[in-house]
Amino acid sequence: MITLQLLVNGLALGAAYALVALGFVLVLNATAAVNFAQGDLVMAGGMLGVALAPHLPDHLPLPGLLLLPVVLTLMAGLGLLLAAAAYLPLRRRPPVAVFISTIAAGIILQNGASVLFGPEPRAAPPLLGGGTLDLGGLVVAEQSLAIIAVAALLIAGQQWLFGRTQLGRRLRATAQDPEMARACGVPVTAMILITFALGTAFAGAAGLLLANRYFVTPTAGGDLILKAYIAVTIGGWGSVPGAVAGALLIALFEVGVSSVLSYPVALGLLYATLLVILVARPQGLFGEAARRRA
Amino acid sequence: MMLAVLVAYALLYASPYGLRVLTVAGVYALAAVGFQIVFGLGGALSLAHGAFFGLGAYATGILGSQWGWGFAATFPVSLLVPLLLALLVGLPVLRLESHYFALATLGIAQVVHLLAVNSPGLTGGANGLPGVPGIVLFGWAVPRGLPLAAVVWGFVALGGLLAWSLARGRWGRALTLVRDDPLAAGTLGLDVGGLRLAAFALSAVYAGAAGALAVHTQRVVSPEVLEFPVMVSVLTIAVVGGRGRVAGAILGAVLLLHLPEWFRFLERSYLIVYGVALLATIVLAPHGLTGLLDRLFPARPAPLPMPAAPPDIAVPNGPLLRVEGLTKGFGGVRAVDGVSLTLEAGTITGLIGPNGSGKTTLVNLISGLETPDGGRVLMGGADLAGRRPDRIARAGIARTFQAVSLPDAASVLAAVAAARLERDGSIAQAEAHALWALERLGAADLAAKPCAGLPAALRRRVELARALARQPAVLLLDEPAAGLTDGEKAELAGHLRAIAATGTALLVVEHDMGFLLPLAGHVLCLDQGRPLYAGPPEGVRSDPAVVAAYLGEGA
Numbered sequence: 001m002i003t004l005q006l007l008v009n010g011l012a013l014g015a016a017y018a019l020v021a022l023g024f025v026l027v028l029n030a031t032a033a034v035n036f037a038q039g040d041l042v043m044a045g046g047m048l049g050v051a052l053a054p055h056l057p058d059h060l061p062l063p064g065l066l067l068l069p070v071v072l073t074l075m076a077g078l079g080l081l082l083a084a085a086a087y088l089p090l091r092r093r094p095p096v097a098v099f100i101s102t103i104a105a106g107i108i109l110q111n112g113a114s115v116l117f118g119p120e121p122r123a124a125p126p127l128l129g130g131g132t133l134d135l136g137g138l139v140v141a142e143q144s145l146a147i148i149a150v151a152a153l154l155i156a157g158q159q160w161l162f163g164r165t166q167l168g169r170r171l172r173a174t175a176q177d178p179e180m181a182r183a184c185g186v187p188v189t190a191m192i193l194i195t196f197a198l199g200t201a202f203a204g205a206a207g208l209l210l211a212n213r214y215f216v217t218p219t220a221g222g223d224l225i226l227k228a229y230i231a232v233t234i235g236g237w238g239s240v241p242g243a244v245a246g247a248l249l250i251a252l253f254e255v256g257v258s259s260v261l262s263y264p265v266a267l268g269l270l271y272a273t274l275l276v277i278l279v280a281r282p283q284g285l286f287g288e289a290a291r292r293r294a
Numbered sequence: 295m296m297l298a299v300l301v302a303y304a305l306l307y308a309s310p311y312g313l314r315v316l317t318v319a320g321v322y323a324l325a326a327v328g329f330q331i332v333f334g335l336g337g338a339l340s341l342a343h344g345a346f347f348g349l350g351a352y353a354t355g356i357l358g359s360q361w362g363w364g365f366a367a368t369f370p371v372s373l374l375v376p377l378l379l380a381l382l383v384g385l386p387v388l389r390l391e392s393h394y395f396a397l398a399t400l401g402i403a404q405v406v407h408l409l410a411v412n413s414p415g416l417t418g419g420a421n422g423l424p425g426v427p428g429i430v431l432f433g434w435a436v437p438r439g440l441p442l443a444a445v446v447w448g449f450v451a452l453g454g455l456l457a458w459s460l461a462r463g464r465w466g467r468a469l470t471l472v473r474d475d476p477l478a479a480g481t482l483g484l485d486v487g488g489l490r491l492a493a494f495a496l497s498a499v500y501a502g503a504a505g506a507l508a509v510h511t512q513r514v515v516s517p518e519v520l521e522f523p524v525m526v527s528v529l530t531i532a533v534v535g536g537r538g539r540v541a542g543a544i545l546g547a548v549l550l551l552h553l554p555e556w557f558r559f560l561e562r563s564y565l566i567v568y569g570v571a572l573l574a575t576i577v578l579a580p581h582g583l584t585g586l587l588d589r590l591f592p593a594r595p596a597p598l599p600m601p602a603a604p605p606d607i608a609v610p611n612g613p614l615l616r617v618e619g620l621t622k623g624f625g626g627v628r629a630v631d632g633v634s635l636t637l638e639a640g641t642i643t644g645l646i647g648p649n650g651s652g653k654t655t656l657v658n659l660i661s662g663l664e665t666p667d668g669g670r671v672l673m674g675g676a677d678l679a680g681r682r683p684d685r686i687a688r689a690g691i692a693r694t695f696q697a698v699s700l701p702d703a704a705s706v707l708a709a710v711a712a713a714r715l716e717r718d719g720s721i722a723q724a725e726a727h728a729l730w731a732l733e734r735l736g737a738a739d740l741a742a743k744p745c746a747g748l749p750a751a752l753r754r755r756v757e758l759a760r761a762l763a764r765q766p767a768v769l770l771l772d773e774p775a776a777g778l779t780d781g782e783k784a785e786l787a788g789h790l791r792a793i794a795a796t797g798t799a800l801l802v803v804e805h806d807m808g809f810l811l812p813l814a815g816h817v818l819c820l821d822q823g824r825p826l827y828a829g830p831p832e833g834v835r836s837d838p839a840v841v842a843a844y845l846g847e848g849a
Binding site (some may be wrong): 034086089090093095097099100101103104105106107108109110111112114115219222223226229264267268269272274275278279287 | 337339383386387389390393394396397400401402404405408409411412497526529530533566567568569570572573576577580584594630
């Protein structure tokens with residue numbers, strides 16, 4: 001039963017990581033730019049939840065559920081801002097310029113949050129109730145179910161958007177070959193802006209969901225960007241399903257190792273795994289020569 | 295001049311607090327000078343420099359406070375520990391490209407941080423270790439205040455001078471080329487991996503020195519020295535000051551360490567200022583403060599050297615180059631499939647074939663940019679197949695690229711002189727030889743021009759001069775006539791004949807039959823990686839297989 005319990009916890013954590021990694025890989029595919037601020041954007045989503053909590057109407061049955069659309073919208077706006085400030089002016093420059101500009105954006109987010117909220121860990125309100133459900137001896141936090149459900153919905157929504165709609169076709173065309181897409185009349189800049197908004201909204205949703213179960217601090221993004229990166233590296237650079245699978249894998253690993261040994265050991269092993277994978281198979285465990293991209 | 299300003303500042307604002315800020319600025323200046331070597335010159339965004347800084351700090355902190363070692367013993371160890379880590383992780387990690395490298399080095403930094411926080415027995419854990427002794431130089435215990443600031447800035451001056459002379463010399467030029475164009479650097483005889491590793495290791499030594507001095511200034515060591523803000527500060531200083539410039543590191547450090555004093559209302563979160571400064575610089579002034587100063591006070595162009603012919607390299611007897619059964623597949627497709635050819639001294643061989651027939655792959659295999667699956671590349675009795683590009687280049691093979699690659703920021707003379715960095719003793723000598731090569735192609739008047747903005751035909755000319763400056767025994771040209779006018783083609787043909795007449799063997803990949811057939815003494819035609827025709831140029835047009843595969847396609 002303990003194993004099953006860990007599995008559910010790992011799945012919930014993995015679902016949140018999957019949103020982070022998915023946002024990261026969408027932006028990577030569309031712009032060939034590594035968004036180093038992705039971890040800090042997760043933190044920003046959590047902090048938005050913290051900030052909005054006092055304003056929730058308490059006469060509704062599930063006030064926390066209101067947070068999701070509000071945070072998604074605000075974060076999408078932040079994504080547009082990020083693209084306008086840190087990506088669009090640098091798109092003709094070497095990739096390292098965008099990498100550094102997103103490091104800068106992350107620093108600003110991190111320290112802005114530190115000024116506004118202080119360094120103490122904060123919790124965002126739960127989406128459903130704050131309680132637990134007893135499923136025949138298996139005790140599951142309602143928030144875990146909320147994380148899994150919201151992540152599944154958003155990922156399915158992304159799949160539908162990219163796979164089934166005209167906008168999705170244009171987004172994919174931009175990711176595959178921006179020059180070609182532009183030649184075919186796709187408004188590439190608008191597509192890139194939408195991708196940034198999506199990627200940032202996903203990061204924000206993950207932050208909101210995680211900040212209830214695991215708390216949030218201004219510096220929480222540092223480890224998250226590396227975890228998103230590891231997930232993407234395991235899944236093969238540029239692969240959307242790979243990123244989701246990689247995120248689930250590292251979350252299960254993290255929860256498993258943490259329960260037997262400790263969280264620092266789990267984290268250290270994750271980073272060590274990253275280094276080994278990078279050196280042995282820089283294209284990712286399941287990826288093909290994606291290394292030449294970017 | 296900058297030094298005089300600093301000294302005047304130190305003496306005028308000699309409040310203990312002001313001197314402390316200045317001392318810390320010196321510590322970061324030293325770390326940033328080192329960072330300029332790997333990031334500015336080498337182009338590798340290392341995020342492990344916080345870890346190197348922290349390792350230097352912990353080495354001094356542990357040995358000084360726990361073991362009672364003095365500065366004379368702890369300081370060298372603080373240089374050595376980051377150096378060893380850099381050498382250990384550098385070899386595998388430096389092979390990674392751009393952001394893979396950046397995030398891998400960040401992973402290394404996180405592991406070091408985790409270890410420091412979770413080994414309380416050794417490091418004091420999250421609390422750190424107090425009681426780190428001060429600096430003792432030749433029996434003199436350096437007191438805080440002006441003397442400590444002077445000693446720290448003395449180290450900055452030493453380190454800065456060393457880095458400055460390295461950056462200006464052959465090594466710095468070579469590193470810059472490795473940054474701008476690693477492929478071309480390899481084919482010009484430069485050991486790309488070795489240069490990157492040396493830059494990474496040297497910059498780790500600087501970071502370690504800075505970390506040691508930081509701990510002597512603070513008298514305690516705690517995990518803060520390993521946290522990301524240290525790395526952020528060093529990166530911001532380097533970018534804001536001006537990438538790759540020693541003066542930029544010093545200017546950036548003094549400015550950015552004093553900025554928080556002017557933005558006191560932000561309290562602990564002075565890093566916001568760093569973030570904004572970093573973002574603004576990257577977007578608005580990519581060359582940083584020193585770049586802006588350069589634009590205000592442009593340097594006078596250096597006088598051109600006297601051209602001098604580089605010494606000939608020994609040319610073996612018999613055929614210069616023999617390729618036997620060379621084979622290369624990409625994921626099941628045989629791009630080159632059992633190709634053999636012989637290049638004799640003083641001859642021009644044409645390599646033709648439809649698009650995708652494996653011409654460029656063959657040139658890449660010979661010059662070492664791709665590793666063959668099978669076959670031999672023989673030169674003077676040695677098999678070069680599968681060797682590193684720089685080894686092959688040193689054996690006497692030079693090449694040009696289908697898409698001309700020249701470093702935009704460099705002058706034409708500097709770009710061509712890059713070909714001589716591996717052989718000549720000094721930059722001056724390399725430039726003299728480069729001017730000779732430019733003169734030989736009638737392009738000496740371009741020498742002082744920047745590579746950026748040169749028209750396509752002249753870019754090709756400069757690239758040819760760069761290959762020629764190596765005095766190659768074998769010269770591989772990938773579509774040298776692409777995009778040239780008829781007049782320019784005729785001129786190029788004359789130059790190629792003249793080069794062959796000196797004994798160099800030329801292999802020319804070309805689509806333009808009108809240009810190639812009168813020029814070449816021998817023609818090899820590839821189709822889907824296989825030789826289709828090998829013989830005199832006159833036979834090409836009448837060979838039915840060639841006509842079917844190639845000429846029929848509208849040449």
